[in-house]
Amino acid sequence: MLNTDYQTIVLKINSPLEQFEVTNLLGINSPFFGFFHLNLTNLALYSILVLVIIISIHYLGNNENKLVPSKWSIALESIYASINSMVREQLGKEVYYPFIYSLFFFILTANLCGNVPYSFTITTSIMVSIGLSFTILIAVTILGLSIHKISFFKYFVPSGTPLALVPLLVLIEMVSYLARAFSLGIRLFANVVAGHTLMKILATFLYQMFSAGFVMFIVTIIPFGLFLAIMGLELAVSFIQAYVFTILTCSYIKDSIELH
């Protein structure tokens, strides 16, 4: 009697979006005291890491008011000067500069931390990106309302429109204003998620090509060079997205202060 044994083929397709899952690392979950759940997720861990990196960069590069700058303080001062020139060019005054600087540094550090392989990018969490942009929109609206009181709504009527078009135009302008909350955050989120997903897919293919024999290993160096170029593009996208988020925030603050 033939003893046929068969193998079960497990068809589990891992999606390239699994790298963005927020998982609990350690926590306290108790059914007592009103169902107490306190978890440290990987998102929280990487947020703490970004905070520690930002604070340590600024603390260690301090240079204690010496006249001759050290290498580190030259870098920090040049970043300070470039963001300062951007804020002064857009807004004309430096009141909002600390906020813009910390926003830029936070998004830059968060994106750069995520470019390290096997790490988690906190801006791929939609709560971080859209929460940040939503908060900025609410803050900018409150700023505009507190400066201009009721004539803030003059912003929605562009100058020089015929009177018949005004209701339609006000509606369109209001929708476009409210969409800023989402577009600012989704721009950052989508760029980072798309870049990381692309790298995950390419790395999966490269892994299979690299582990397919000696000749294939040598041949795969060429696609690997392309993958390195895409990794460089990902690095550039981290800088560009931080810069664009910051400059659009400056532009929205400017729109609220001067209503046109």
Add this chain to the structure above:
Amino acid sequence: MLAAAKYIGAGLACSGLIGAGAGIGIIFSSLIASTARNPQIKSQLFSYAILGFALAEATGLFSLMIAFLLLYS
């Protein structure tokens, strides 16, 4: 059946990236042309070009997000 429709929808939604690619090409072509006209303000033009690139790319990536949304939920 639903999974097949999801794949078809995700593939169709990626055609929004055509506009993104065309827009980015237009931005950088005008960067090159304007730098040829006035090389002195190259850095200012480059910063405007990077801002325009990010905005054009964002529109394309909105459609890519719709594709991911269709594919995975």
